[in-house]
Amino acid sequence: MIIFQCEDSVDGIFSAVYDAWDSGLGHANVALRLQTQADLELFAEYRMVPTDADKAKKVARSVRAKMGMDAYQTIWQAALSADPGKAEHIYRVLVRGMSARTPATEARRLIWGLQDKDVCRIFELSRRTGNEARRYIEFVRFRELENGVLYSEIQAENQVLPMIGTHFADRFPNEDFMIYDVGHNDCLIHGRARPWFILRDTRPQPEAGERLSEHEQEMQQLWRNFCRSISIEARENRRLQQQFWPLKYRRWMTEGQ
Amino acid sequence: MRLAEGKSIYEKLEILSDAAKYDVACTSSGVDRGGSGRGIGNCSAAGICHSFSADGRCISLLKILFTNECVFDCRYCVNRSSNDIERVAFTPEEVCRLTIEFYRRNYIEGLFLSSGVLRNPAYTMELLYQTLRKLRQEYHFEGYIHVKVIPGAPQELIERTGFLADRMSVNLELPTAESLRRLAPHKSRQRILTPMRQVQLARRANKNELAVFRNAPQFVPAGQSTQMIIGATPENDFQILSVAESLYRKFELKRVFYSAFVQVTQDALLPSLPGGPPFLREHRLYQADWLLRFYGFEARELLSEAHPNFNVFLDPKCDWALAHLERFPVEINRADYDTLLRVPGIGPKSARRIVRARRMGSLDFPDLKKAGVVLKRAIYFITCSGRQMYPLKMEEDFILRNLLQSRETAPAETATYRQLSLFDAGQMLGPVPPQLLQTGVQ
Known part of the structure; x- marks a missing residue:
């Protein structure tokens, strides 16, 4: 053999x-x-x-x-x-x-x-x-950094970045964005009006992802409030919520923390 | 007008999303549109959910009212004019900014904009139009927009708005004209159906236009939807489902939503619901709605005058199959697609996979499991190459009991249990309990 x-x-x-x-x-x-x-x-x-x-x-x-x-x-x-x-x-x-x-x-x-x-x-x-990949198209959460770049972290089981790149590039053609897959150590990078690509085995500087833009906190707070107020108390059903939105994804999401 | 001044964007969003939450539709489906490269956004035909709220419903769109001020006094509605609540309104600029900033962060798929009636329907519709125009033309937003038609707004304004939106909806509110008169004195069936028909006809005209000029602007490309409140008025399931069916057929609606009545205001004309909102009933209606749209069923196959309500214990498809045992078992390796689709446990996806896979050779039970068939429901109704998975009786009572055993849908307080006998699985032990008789499956 x-x-x-x-x-x-x-x-x-x-x-x-x-x-x-x-x-x-x-x-x-x-x-x-x-x-x-x-x-x-x-x-x-x-x-x-x-x-x-x-x-x-x-x-x-x-x-x-x-x-x-x-x-x-x-x-x-x-x-x-x-x-x-x-x-x-x-x-x-x-x-x-x-x-x-x-x-x-x-x-x-x-x-x-x-x-x-x-x-x-x-x-x-x-x-x-x-x-x-479909889950991550839904659950990727960008935060806006000081320099205007949209930055997101995910932790995927499979290599989903090649499958979601086209979707996000089509959606945000005029944005600079980056999605970092913590588990695989891969980065999906898209520059304004340029094609996207993947850098393998690359870890962005951890502190770079923490320098947020001026309005970022405000938007995050607005979004968290929205997610709370849109729910109908009489229908509350945490099990159903968890079925659609497993806990492992929430760690990386604005409204899940 | 009673609009509060000087509220922060936090307070406005809180109040106006809270007021919009009883609208069911939060889907972003029905239109596939790539980005033009100049703006921001695209749309995917299947729709994309971005989050899930504590009630388990998907959050796909930024669902807000433009204002919760309203001159109408619909009895079931939290924003009714006689209700003493705080009234605020967004500006078009605020709505645009929230939409774009949320969209950029991939929080949402687009905007769902509804509104209370400020001053009069025409004035309100104009405000919605201005907001959409700003969002599309100044912010170059190419994501999904669902906008409510305010009943009574001028035709010309609805048409202009429709060219900016992906989906429009007019809420039917209640299944019959009689109920509408009682609970929503300012609305009439006529005023709701007129804009619905208008949108339908404009969509048809637009289709012809697009066939000739490929780049003509699209009018409501994702179609229209509507919603009905379930349980506030005495209609039975058969009436409701028949209304839905005729909406699909005669008005070419894309979706009908059902919303279990939740008590948000006190009114003598509203029923009291000691058992809580009728969620199970709503669930059964959605299941039946799917059967209408994707499985080729008709309302009168599922229900009838004599049997007007859904079985609480069984989903409508199993219920139908049990009442039509003469059509089963179905041979997996020979039956056509439509017949497969009628088997409980087989859906459009698995039926398609079966039809494809059997061209490569015959299928057996393990293969079906891989294709996504729910065997615990399907085994009573199918054979593979002439054999059943286990020797099972084609008897209504036997199948019913076995289907119920593995289910969690029967409400705990009304569920009836009977001891199974090891030696005589097919025989009834004692008389049929009255609850089971009532469900119509004997």
């Missing part, structure tokens, strides 16, 4: 898919693992795959062409998940979908076949990541 180890990123996984396929060892004899994997396997040879943007791009392009945009989106979201076994599942699905023996019509439907164990896992991971 030859194990291809890759970086925990979409490009990293796609590069490993490329290399594993290209190695000509036979799909049954290779496996994909993340480099963060702690327990190494006996009787296996490990090969470290360097992340290669060109290879990743080629894989992405051919997946889109043969399996369709929906399938690509699902696989891409699964690749952003926190699941340690995701690389292997993605590889198995791509082996089925991209094989020359699979006719194009079947390849396009492949992602619907929840009967298959790997497809099902990819579907679950993708749904989970997508749901979390």
Whole structure:
């Protein structure tokens, strides 16, 4: 068994898919693992795959062409998940979908076949990541800093930043904003009227996030008051509230503290 | 006018959000619009909730009244003119600033602007229009705006406002004209339905215009909604649901909201509700509303003159399925989409996944679970490749008891329990308790 180890990123996984396929060892004899994997396997040879943007791009392009945009989106979201076994599942699905023996019509439907164990896992991971990203589109709270930058901190389980960047850039085209994912140590950065990007393994200076603008406290107070006064006492139902708004998100939110 | 002067923005927001909270609609759905790149904001078709208040309702929009001063005296309303409360009003500038500053911080999805009637409907509507115009044209706000139509405002003003808003709504308030006459003497069915029809016709005309000129301004792109108060007047569920159905069909409404009557003012004409507001009834109406809009049901399939109220123990879909056992079990690998949709525990999403997945091979029960089917409800009504998950009886009483066992929806004080027998699961032990008989499921 030859194990291809890759970086925990979409490009990293796609590069490993490329290399594993290209190695000509036979799909049954290779496996994909993340480099963060702690327990190494006996009787296996490990090969470290360097992340290669060109290879990743080629894989992405051919997946889109043969399996369709929906399938690509699902696989891409699964690749952003926190699941340690995701690389292997993605590889198995791509082996089925991209094989020359699979006719194009079947390849396009492949992602619907929840009967298959790997497809099902990819579907679950993708749904989970997508749901979390949707939550953060709702729950990201910006605060305005002294220099006019909108700053937010989140702590996500999966790598949601690539999934929410487009939404916020479209929403605030003329704002400078930054979202820092505390758990992954990643920063999403958007400059006024410029494209957004992600800086990995970057921690902003902690005290920079505390220098608030003049009206920031006032707005936060207004918002907290609003959240209190909009609730109908006769209908109070904390359990229902918590079901929609789990406690783990509140720590980072203006009205949740 | 009795407007208090010199109130701070804190006090105004407190009073005017408190006064707006009995309006149910807080949805930001119905329109997909990317940002133009020049302003601030966009809209997503599914709507986005940003927070949840202590009553478990979503906070999506900055829901406020422009003013809580009102010349009308509707008996159920906290802002009725005879009620002795503090009256304040925002300025358009204040509303714009709050909206933009909240929006920038991702607190909200947009603005929900309603108002009491200041001086007269035309004057109030003009104020709302001016606020929206400022927000859209001076602040370049491209997020979601839901605005109330003030019944009795001039047509031309409603039309101008509609080109700035995403959704408009006129509240039906009460399900029948008779109840409206009793409780809202200043409003009439006529005055509520007229602007509703006007918005509907203007939307149709606008659609034709957009087909020709793609960049023509959009008129109320997210459609209109309305709301009814439940439990303040004696209508039954069948009447209410029929009203909702005809609103969807004849007025092309996007949503009808139901609001359990909460006692906020004292009035001899209002009922006293010793058991608290009818929340369970409201919940059942929403469930049925979903069945109308997404599941292809009709009001008269769910209820009838003879059976005019919903079962408190079972949701309307299970209730329907139990009354139509001749249509079940449904074979998962063959039934068409519409048939699948009628099975309790299967919704539009899982039905779509089933239809897609079975093209790749036959499905079994574990696969259904992965597709999102709620098996604890569905197992009584389906087969996979001709087999049931467990050997289950197709008997109304047996299924009813099993469905009730795993449910928490039955109110504790009226729930009736019967001892299950290990050896004779399908048999009734003793007579049917009267509460169960009353629900219409025997």
